[in-house]
Amino acid sequence: MQTPKPSAQVRKRDDIYAQRATTRLWQELPAADNAYITAQSRCHGYDLMALMQKRSFVEVLYLLFRGELPTPEEAAMLEALMVGFINPGPRHPATRAAMNAGIGKTAPTLILPIALTTLSGKHNAAGSLEEGMRFLRKQRRQPAQEIALQMLAETAHPAEGDCHIAPGFGSLYNGVDLMSTQVAAQLLPMPGAGATLKWGQQFAQALADAGLGWLATGVVAAVLTDLGFQPRAAAGLYQIISAPGLFAHGVEQANKPMTGMPFIDDEDYIIEYEK
């Protein structure tokens, strides 16, 4: 009799799975007469009702991820960052995805998930945040100008499209992203501004002659690094920060007729098959 192939012998592993999911950030205490109903919620030990009375949304957001309440300087920094990048703007691909969903009469419940999914991309979007934080963490103890000059020497501007010399830094339409530069400039003198943001500013300035500088993702990555957030949380935080603007633009279109946005004419739709 032929021995069965190893893949044919399917056996359950003796891995031990947790009996219960665990969390360090949220505690739900049950009602006395119903174990499914939450009578009290605590965030890292703080009663939710007390947080509502005494703390801002931004402070509790920080608490959720960091486990402790922020100092006033840290809270002000995060709040300013969230205002600065509350809306990627109506030309951003993620916003346009939201607007397409809105004008296309997609279920309003799905406008935001659609936009956030688009925002997951790696090109100056949430998908580059983790790498951006790791870049900043690695380089921030080196002289920014030296690193910039070295990277400029090693990087050729692509023949077409933008040059992203490092995650979070590069060109936008072949120019310097003025809005991100302004947001960074507004954050820098704040008491909560940290060493990473300051390093990023020096790095961006050293890139300026080449037409490169801060990108939105770089500013966010730098501030999140200074505030102590984990790189793996960065993409989602960037999505949270951008979500209000994305959804607002999408839902704005939802009541308009489908003719309310351009539909490219056939003569401007050019099919060029690959050879």
Added chain:
Amino acid sequence: MKNNTDFWDQRRGKIFSKKGGWKIGQGVFNHGYSMMDDLVGEVSYMQVVMLNATGRLPERRLADWIEAVYICLSWPDPRIWCNQIGALGGSMHASAVASVAAGIMALDSRAYGTRPIIDGIKFITGALQQYNAGATPTDIIARQNTARGGKPQIMGYSRPIAKGDERIVAMERVTEALGFEIGPHMRLAYQIEEVFRSHYDESMNINGYGAAFMADQDYSEEETYRLLSSIGASGITACYVDQCDSVPNSFLPLRCDDIQYEGKPKRAVPEKNS
């Protein structure tokens, strides 16, 4: 180059497609084919999926092989992570489209699902180059240098939850029935599996099998990943439907104490000026 916007100016208000499109009144065109004349009713859906993903219309049997893989990765079992997301969507009465899309996104995982095919094909194509240069399967495994707890961690070999993989047995049957030969990548994959079996009591998994097969068919890792991008959809749909047709919020209900809290004990919120 600085502030030169020619590249974008040339594209403003225009769409350039290398794929095809709808010329209103003339027809719908796809990689040079007329969709309604050449493709609908003439080729299988999976052939068109592969055409759109790669630009090449494959022979029918290869699309049939891929369709069989789609079945292999679509189980109606909500314990699987992506399927559970579909079930939870059903339990919340989210839409079928939203729930299935959410489940498919979950398959974009480092650990299982769609994304590992990239590393799987990278491994086996690199391994064949090493093999052709004289390395043995044992050498190839050693060079991966990803051992954890004594066992090498190579994409395509061993799997979570169980040892062995019944999907390979099924796909071997499909491969043979469709008349595919065993190519050099697959031959090496079996040799590597033998090292895993004899040294570590592990076997190839469906990723390793699929990676070797697609490499033998000359598909790159990115092409294969793209044509598998909706894999899992039907299993997620099944799990969604199961729960959506049940009492809402009845899927795997959790009492408060079913989540183990391991964080800080109760504490007072400090005053802002403290």
